[in-house]
Amino acid sequence: MKDTGQSLGHDGQPDKSYLARCQKTLRSWGAPLSGWHCKKIYDVREDDWDAPLHVCELCGCTKVRYVHVMTHPDYFEDVSVGCICAGVMEGDILAAKERERLMRNRSKRKRSFPKRKWHQTPNGWSLTCHGEQILIGHSRHNPERLGVKYRGQCVWTYKGKPITNFLSAAYAAFNLVDPIPEVLP
Ligand SMILES: [Zn+2]
Structure with a gap:
């Protein structure tokens, strides 16, 4: 192996x-x-x-x-x-x-998720996945920081750290869309 x-x-x-x-x-x-x-x-x-x-x-x-x-x-x-x-x-x-x-x-x-067809929006990016919209946008209070919104859920961190670039935002979005399945019943 x-x-x-x-x-x-x-x-x-x-x-x-x-x-x-x-x-x-x-x-x-x-x-x-x-x-x-x-x-x-x-x-x-x-x-x-x-x-x-x-x-x-x-x-x-x-x-x-x-x-x-x-x-x-x-x-x-x-x-x-x-x-x-x-x-x-x-x-x-x-x-x-x-x-x-x-x-x-x-x-x-x-x-491959960050390489999908993300569209530019006035303050970030959007992608439609499984018929639902994912939004990535800059915070009004702190423009350095990015947030991710999917199905009404909003996250501002990835792996415990504030999101400050598109790549981390896209990976955080992926975790919302395609979570790791639970392995124990
Ligand atoms: Zn071993």
Whole structure:
């Protein structure tokens, strides 16, 4: 697997020595070997090509782009891992791969979102998406700051920071239009 560097055999299952290593690490933490759930998945490079990749906390692989945050009712800490380790922990490699595939597709949509046909408005930009209008505009009180309005909802920050350029505004708009699906019921 290019994204994770983790090893899968011909049958799509992790090889035995890799599996044994993962289980050994879990045992050394006093953590359960199975029954984990993914509570969140995120892409460390969703809007920054140069962001450092994540190191899988279970197998130590240094090339994890899509981070699966695993949680267990009988263990006090979450564990942030790559796709195959997530599959091992939850006992379902296919579910982990499918989750990662959906996230990868969303990342592609997010990346192309600022390049869509935005129209200039008197104080910003607009785009119609799924029949609804998205507005990006400058604040009356602080022209440096941009806000995004979609379906009556207005946001002024992206990733906890004030929005001051079109790109961040477009990414904030994307998060309103195409939110990350909840992975836990
Ligand atoms: Zn791993």
